[in-house]
Amino acid sequence: MRVTVAVLAIAACAEVCARYVDPEKCTAILVGAKASATGSPMTTQTNDCGDCDFRLVKVPAKDHAPGSRRPVILVGQPYPRYGNHHRYHPRHLRGCVLMVNQLVLVGEDRGPVYTKANLDKSLFTWTDTPAIGSIPQVNHTFGYVEGVYGIMNEHQLGIGESTCTSKLWTKPVSQGGKALLDITELSRIALERSKTAREAIVLMGSLAEQYGYYGAAWDTPEIAMDEAGEALTVTDPKEGWMFHILPDDSGTSAVWVAQRVPDDHIAAIGNQFVIHHINITDTANFLASANVYDVAKRNGFWDEDTEFDFTAAYAPKQPNQYSMTRRVWRVLSLANSTIGLNPFTDAFATDYPFSVQVRTGVYN
Numbered sequence: 001m002r003v004t005v006a007v008l009a010i011a012a013c014a015e016v017c018a019r020y021v022d023p024e025k026c027t028a029i030l031v032g033a034k035a036s037a038t039g040s041p042m043t044t045q046t047n048d049c050g051d052c053d054f055r056l057v058k059v060p061a062k063d064h065a066p067g068s069r070r071p072v073i074l075v076g077q078p079y080p081r082y083g084n085h086h087r088y089h090p091r092h093l094r095g096c097v098l099m100v101n102q103l104v105l106v107g108e109d110r111g112p113v114y115t116k117a118n119l120d121k122s123l124f125t126w127t128d129t130p131a132i133g134s135i136p137q138v139n140h141t142f143g144y145v146e147g148v149y150g151i152m153n154e155h156q157l158g159i160g161e162s163t164c165t166s167k168l169w170t171k172p173v174s175q176g177g178k179a180l181l182d183i184t185e186l187s188r189i190a191l192e193r194s195k196t197a198r199e200a201i202v203l204m205g206s207l208a209e210q211y212g213y214y215g216a217a218w219d220t221p222e223i224a225m226d227e228a229g230e231a232l233t234v235t236d237p238k239e240g241w242m243f244h245i246l247p248d249d250s251g252t253s254a255v256w257v258a259q260r261v262p263d264d265h266i267a268a269i270g271n272q273f274v275i276h277h278i279n280i281t282d283t284a285n286f287l288a289s290a291n292v293y294d295v296a297k298r299n300g301f302w303d304e305d306t307e308f309d310f311t312a313a314y315a316p317k318q319p320n321q322y323s324m325t326r327r328v329w330r331v332l333s334l335a336n337s338t339i340g341l342n343p344f345t346d347a348f349a350t351d352y353p354f355s356v357q358v359r360t361g362v363y364n
Helices: 002-020 183-193 197-211 221-227 292-298 310-314 322-335
Strands: 027-031 042-046 057-059 069-072 133-136 144-146 150-153 158-164 229-235 240-247 254-260 265-269 286-288
Touching: 027 158, 027 229, 027 240, 027 322, 042 158, 042 229, 133 197, 144 183, 150 183, 158 183, 183 197, 183 229, 197 229, 197 240, 197 254, 197 286, 229 265, 240 265, 254 292, 265 322, 292 310
Parallel strands: none
Antiparallel strands: 027 042, 027 265, 057 144, 069 133, 144 150, 150 158, 158 229, 229 240, 240 254, 254 286
């Protein structure tokens, strides 16, 4: 009987580990204005996260005193989300490691939903979220709706998200690193301060360059690389952009690039960068950090004698490549069946277009 119980326990642990090895796959889709049957760009995502706080929260617009600072918090996804980091995260269960840090914190400055008065006091002893740093505050911040990431603000600036792998990773300032900002905080700041997609991308990129960018995990190199890159689909009433970001090789800044989705096109991303060849002199369609080439060159990610490919330079090859590329293939092939897109491709889908023209309008 004891042997049977032991075997069952081992089998149960193995099942849990197998279930949580790389289980979460977020897919984001962006539709251009003329590809939409409504005549407006739109974006959506599947936030495929087993333990995330899925509440939809309205953060009100606010006025701020001159000279005030905006606190920056550590990335947090489980309930109650505001400052709650790594209480229980499936991506940390590789090797059946089921014990993780339980730090559960809340705040009073992002609307009533996050206040201690509105949380179940029988679950934890809630405490205020300590900031890991701050940036200068603006005089007025816009109201917006958020989930795990910022979603949309009062000016119809919308954001979708898909975490991507990256060859470069770093830690936040509170965990032994030098980077202050992650994608959740960048998306919120963008919605607080921006009215257009282009404005939001430049703001997020410049802040990440100045204060440093880190991914959602940093416990081990394997886990960190899985989480270190990020992609956002960013739309306003006129334009739609794909934004990619990762830490730079110093751990104090960031590398980023963005490509505009043509108005009559649709684009998709499934946990792997999709921007390949770029032309940073074409600012109508591309935006990028000044170091986008230099970081790749000095780390041996790019041979200058070849055409620069952002994805091939900064994304590591994945053994399960089709879990990424097949989702992009399905979206693009359904949007335009005449392109004859092959479901079988290389590790970075280099033969796939960045976006495709939509045959018939997409409804929201």
